[in-house]
Amino acid sequence: MSGVNELSVGWERCDWAGTDGPMSRRERAQSRGSYLASIPPTIAELGFDVPSEVAAEAEDALIEISRFDAELAASLPRADGELAPLAVVLLRTESASSSQIEGVTAGAKALAIATLNASAGQNARLVAANVEAMQKAIDLADDLSTDSILAAHRALMHDQTYARPGQFRDSQVWIGGGPTPHTATFVPPRHDRVPALVADLVEFCKRTDLPVLTHLSLAHAQFETIHPFNDGNGRTGRTLVHAMLRRSGVTRRLTVPVSAGLLTDTDAYFAALGAYRDGDPAPIITQFSRASFAAVGNGRELVTDLTVIYEDWQQNLPSRKGSAARRLLPHLLSQPAVTVAHVQEHLAVSQPAAQRAVDQLVDASILKQISTGKRDRAWIARDVITALDNFASRTGRRS
Template structure:
């Protein structure tokens, strides 16, 4: 290895290089224009693929404990949930959805569970809900590609995430300067990522780091995430794409197999500390970001356990109140409602592979049992929601600090 990194070691700290900027016709005040003349400083992140990291033993132990808790939670679901034709419910999708919503919230994009469920159906919904729904699909893409962790798989996740936002150049590394905070030019920014010419090599170095097998998993995941956010390889969607990388790495390492532990939801409990930890990493100290990921993991697992308990209780109650026979379309739909609590007749037809009349009968039976409630009127484009599931998902979000 090239060297050993210690907390605060300049080996990991970003460097800086002067760069030129032409503000052109960008509207700004006289003060802003005066502050935006001449060159600015762009960061120069170091390569990390061949660094060793000397993490204090107590920090490493805390990260290991958090990793064990994540793995235990993953195993608990597989061992404890009753099975019939499969799992009680695709709870991976439930947790994936709540993680995606929380991930987007870190960047100020919010959507309640009802809006998100409707957006997943591609029905009329607000922009925020559609963006969060895209984040769900992007995270699933990253997880699916965990066995082939590469720049191409990261680009694929970004392409799905930003597919309808041309300004973000979906699936392409940026070809210009970006900056974080501070106004209309990079001169007064809070942080200026590297010049775009450096991004391809930095991403190759990051992928090489992610593929290493000689580092503790959560330490490696935390550092990789912080390095990704420092590189900021895209015009937009960096935060959400970066958090998909977390879950791809957890899957790749074998820590999780069936679900997405909602780590971003844990980070929401203290976003100031999270952003401060990213700043410390850029100054050369990886300890705060590792600590934050450990804390986030414990918070996420505790919250996730409560979510699973609430959903399991709802499912048991549904089985008691629904009079239809075992194997009926209505009963077969119950597990699906835990992960997709908004449905249309067409959606039920497709999911259960039944006729339109059979799908309508199933929905009618669930309405009669007060499991579903119609939320739109008229004979066309009708939709129904499982209100109890919406409630527990929003409660989960509230416990995470998110407000939809």
């Protein structure tokens, strides 16, 4: 690194014009007068000197990610010549874990139902939105720009008006502390600095002279330091990680559940962000390296579980090869909750054929009905739900 001070954030004194809500006398006394807002450095052309042991660990982690990505090419099952829904499963598990870091939790069953646009709780809908945002970020990896970052945020927060979906914040935000920025744990830059800082970050993301995992770790930390949105910064910032992995060519088939790895020690993750702001990039690189190893190990276990489940289904389902019921099996790995209408649309079959497929899967104990009545009935693949919840438990995440 050219010098720790070049990476450390600066500070500027700002007038407080916010509306003070109810607070104690102590809080009111602490919230008088001006406050300090950070001034993140521009990093588009900044040099970095990472300790050799940190760089070596990051390189080993990157090799493991690439190896895992290649392994999926040989994984079962395949559907219509495409890589299995296992890639979709990993995308969803990563999205759920990324949301969990922000305190938004949803079990596998609730998320599967929310993905159907069926009745679901608010958290499940938020996690489902995060899946869409993650996919949008990956799809835009070749066009990494301010617009693509805004598009990912718009997808993530599309029904959260307070977050100004797809727009940079227009006021001061802060992290922790209290009702004003005066006692906050960290105060991101003034909102009028955000567009230029994001433009600088985009240029940094396009560099090709930094090792990939080091590169994306620093980009993520810089994004979180800028904190460009009213809400959804953490989740949007973690989509940037996957966009950069895809852009670099390290991943071609899947979304490695790195956020699930970060969940193993969120305190260390947040401490590493603090260290980055103080001018030390090594901890955040280390956290992403360790998270990658944890993610690959957990992801491999999930893939094994789902492959075994699929093989059991194949043996236990008496329907002929090519039947609607058999064609639905791969889809159930990535979407373990279905309705007849969903099956009808996915398989492009008639309503009676879709109902017959569901009935056959129920008879084979692959699906179980979870709602009653003649309207809006839904079924779940319990084995898949269990595998996904076990994945969450291994990360320490509550469902």
